[in-house]
Amino acid sequence: MKHLVAVSILTFSLFRFPVHAQNQTRAMPDDNLAYPVLITLKTGGGSGFYLNAKTAIYLVTAKHVLFDPNTGKLLDTTFDLWSYSKDLSDSTPNSFTVDTGVVGADSIIRHPSEDVAILKVASVDPNTPGLIHYLPGIIVHTMAKAGILGVGPDAIKKFNEVLIGNAVIVLGYPTSLGLQTIPQIDSHRPLLRKGIVAGLNPGTHSIILDCPVYFGNSGGPVIEVDPEGLGFRFKIIGIVSQYVPYADGGKTFLIMANSGYSVSTPMDYVLELIK
Numbered sequence: 001m002k003h004l005v006a007v008s009i010l011t012f013s014l015f016r017f018p019v020h021a022q023n024q025t026r027a028m029p030d031d032n033l034a035y036p037v038l039i040t041l042k043t044g045g046g047s048g049f050y051l052n053a054k055t056a057i058y059l060v061t062a063k064h065v066l067f068d069p070n071t072g073k074l075l076d077t078t079f080d081l082w083s084y085s086k087d088l089s090d091s092t093p094n095s096f097t098v099d100t101g102v103v104g105a106d107s108i109i110r111h112p113s114e115d116v117a118i119l120k121v122a123s124v125d126p127n128t129p130g131l132i133h134y135l136p137g138i139i140v141h142t143m144a145k146a147g148i149l150g151v152g153p154d155a156i157k158k159f160n161e162v163l164i165g166n167a168v169i170v171l172g173y174p175t176s177l178g179l180q181t182i183p184q185i186d187s188h189r190p191l192l193r194k195g196i197v198a199g200l201n202p203g204t205h206s207i208i209l210d211c212p213v214y215f216g217n218s219g220g221p222v223i224e225v226d227p228e229g230l231g232f233r234f235k236i237i238g239i240v241s242q243y244v245p246y247a248d249g250g251k252t253f254l255i256m257a258n259s260g261y262s263v264s265t266p267m268d269y270v271l272e273l274i275k
Contacts, residue, residue, distance in 0.1 A: 028169065028225070031086035032234055034149040035221050036171040036190040038082040039065055043075050047172030047190075047220030047240070050083070052150035053274050056120050057132060060270055061219030062241055063110050063117040074108070077101055081121075082188060085144030093188070094148045095141040096121070102137030114269040115241045157224060157235045159266035162207055164197050170211050170240060170262075172220025193217075197224065197237075198261060206241070207264040213240050214258070222264045238264035 037048040039061060046065030051058045059081065068075055081096040098119065100108070108119045122132040132147075134140060170193045178185045185191070195211025209222065217240045226233040244261035 028223075028232075028234060030088055031149060032169075032171070032223065033088065033190070033192075034084050034086040035151065035223075035236075036083065036173060037061075038080075038173040038175075038188065038190070039219065040080040040082070041066075041076040044215075045079070045173075045175065046216060046218040048081075049171075049221045049236075049239075050121070050148050050150040051118070051270065051274070052124075052152050055124050055126060057122040057124060057148070057150050058274065059119040059121050060221075060239060061117055062239055062265070063115045065219045066108060066117055067110065074100060083148060084190075085146045086149045087144070087146050090144045090146065092142055092144045094144055096134075097139040097141065099137040099139065103135060104137070107135075109273045111269050111273060115265050116239065116269045116273065118270065118273045151221070151236055155235055156267045156271070157237045158268050158271075159200070159205060159207070159237075162197055162200060162224060162237050162266070163226065164199055166197050167194065167225040168197055168209055168211060168237070169194050169223045169225065169234075170209070170213060170217065170220060171223065172213075172217040172240060174214040174216040176215035190220075205266065205268070207238050207266055208244070209262045209264055210260070211262055212258055212260045213243050213262040217262075218242070236267060238266045239270070241265045 035049045037050065039045045039048050046061060048059050048061030051060050066075060067073065078097055078099050081098060083094045108117055110117045120135060121138050122134045124132050171190055173190055175187050193211055195209050197207060198210040199208040201208060220240045221236050222238045222240060223234050224237045241263045244259045244263060245256040246259040248257045
């Protein structure tokens with residue numbers, strides 16, 4: 001049986017002036033903080049975000065978060081999704097379990113060549129805004145009052161629109177950071193990292209960021225910050241795919257360390273999978 005829930009689904013251009021709340025200013029819109037989704041598998045996990053289409057809502061992530069790159073098989077038959085409301089005063093998480101045995105492994109659509117995968121989690125009734133049907137196999141545990149926040153098509157930039165030198169913000173759940181014996185980071189709360197668009201690679205059709213990422217960031221959204229008038233425009237340009245390593249070592253040993261640069265797969269490939 002399909003799970004029927006009334007939620008708030010946002011589609012907006014993301015042109016915002018600095019957000020003011022109680023005489024304080026945030027450098028980005030509050031609702032952008034609700035974009036990242038924590039994806040947890042028994043063998044690991046990563047990050048993602050929800051994307052609104054005309055008649056459906058999709059989970060977007062990196063292909064290697066859900067599939068073994070060597071065998072092409074799903075890493076787990078079930079996995080959990082965790083995100084927060086656009087209303088920052090609501091601490092109730094949007095918590096789901098995805099049972100691929102019910103949803104069907106084939107319902108996770110993988111790009112044939114790029115590190116992108118999407119999963120349809122809900123259908124949308126275009127005649128009843130805000131009313132969505134979670135598909136069988138999407139088990140809802142808890143839901144914030146405003147529901148999940150999906151990125152609308154007008155909040156996306158394609159590869160040929162990305163501007164080198166503009167600021168970017170990477171959102172996600174770098175769960176590999178920190179030590180269990182030193183609980184500095186709440187693994188169920190997303191972290192932000194700021195950098196710039198360092199360059200574009202036309203050969204691989206990828207975006208290079210001067211922004212370090214770590215295991216757990218994979219699949220998370222990358223937001224470009226474009227100055228416009230007295231405000232800024234915040235748009236998603238891609239998803240985190242991998243960090244750029246560098247060789248550090250002498251003649252007898254070699255360490256592939258994190259250079260601080262990272263690679264983002266542009267949204268063009270995500271949009272190719274949306275039907």
